[in-house]
Amino acid sequence: MDLTAAYGFRMDWIVSFVAVARHGGFSAAAKATFRSQSRISEHIAELEKALGVQLFDRTTHPTGLTPEGRALVPHAEEILNRLNDLASAGGEVRFGTYPSAAAWLFPQVVRRLPAEIRLHLVEGPSIDLEGALGRGDVDLAIRPVHPLVALESLHHEILWTEPLVAVFQDGHPLAAAPEVSLGELAELPLISIGETSGVRQFESHLAFASAGLNPESVFRTNQPQTLLSLVRHGLGTGVTNALAVTTANITGVRLVPISDSGVERQVALFVHRDRPRTPALDQVITAVRAVPPPTWPSG
Structure with missing residues (x-):
């Protein structure tokens, strides 16, 4: 031919x-x-x-x-x-992740890679990364384990866990508390990470449900900076994962540990088990594993 x-x-x-x-x-x-x-x-x-x-x-x-x-x-x-x-x-790898993990993890991965590996950052909401990996739009995805993925062809390994924290406006009566309970939070107007419609099992929702509580969020957002701005303007109290707010501007707010959340966010590296692994992708995965897990203030 x-x-x-x-x-x-x-x-x-x-x-x-x-x-x-x-x-x-x-x-x-x-x-x-x-x-x-x-x-x-x-x-x-x-x-x-x-x-x-x-x-x-x-x-x-x-x-x-x-x-x-x-x-x-x-x-x-x-x-x-x-x-x-x-x-x-060509050494190109498309690195999918959500904003707070991108801010904290991505620079550390880039610094661990040789110059010939070209890493392309693809940011998006956690719930969109499953589809991107399934379609082949990204080569790996860093996202929370919850909400659970539906595609059986995706394999994951846990990278780190992080606690839930409450976010209070400066001057709020509970802003100076050493810790706060889910019961106390359930009595307040809440701002949470999640979708504005539909039911998805984010960690904050699981924590309240496990405690037999069903508070209603006055606002939900997938952007940590939006959550912090809403709290800063006195529109409610935030409940979210620690990395989301410790990588953002926390001027005008206070972070308070939740004493009885019983739920932590698990963040994992996801890959498609049925797709061939290139040498470049293997090097990126090795670099991700080499980054020490984040640490949190003691309270």
Whole structure:
């Protein structure tokens, strides 16, 4: 085949073909590649049409490779492996994380990497990072364990845990307290980290629920600086994780430990277990693991 003929072949056909061959069926391949089953079938049909051969015997269960399909597998895998080698030679890694972890962790990771590794920061809310990793928009994600991810293909390891803290406006009667209880907080207008609609299990919500309390938040926000500004202007008392506020401007507010929260935020490194790991990604993961966990004021 000359190069002009190769232009007629699309890479996603080859990706779909290898996925069906590896996973033993169209449905499993669709799940592994985050594509619809109809799209996988379309890719295989187009590849078979371009090659002029049948690659899968669709009369068997599970779907089996034809002799032509078996002959093509090692060549298709070699194409994908060469592309992966090309990408890893570039040393680019897309690093997904949420704002407070980006502020604290990302600079420390960059300083531990050789100059030839190019790290691209992709910031977003914790709840969006699962989809970004599933779609392949990022190569790894640093995010809390809660809310729990739904994708079974994501693997995680815990990096650190951090306590919940209350955030009071300067001058509030409880701002000088050595600690505060969930019961005391439940009586106050609260500002929490989370979504403005829908039910998602963030740590602050779990803490109150575990204590049999169901306070209503007057405001919810996914931005620590917004939470602090609302508290600073006297619009409520904040309840959030320690890193979110210790990496931000806390002028005009006081942080007070919660004596009985019973819940800590677990922050983890997430990767996709079914995707190949490049040497550059391995180096970034090693750098992340080398960063000592954050520490917190004693109160």
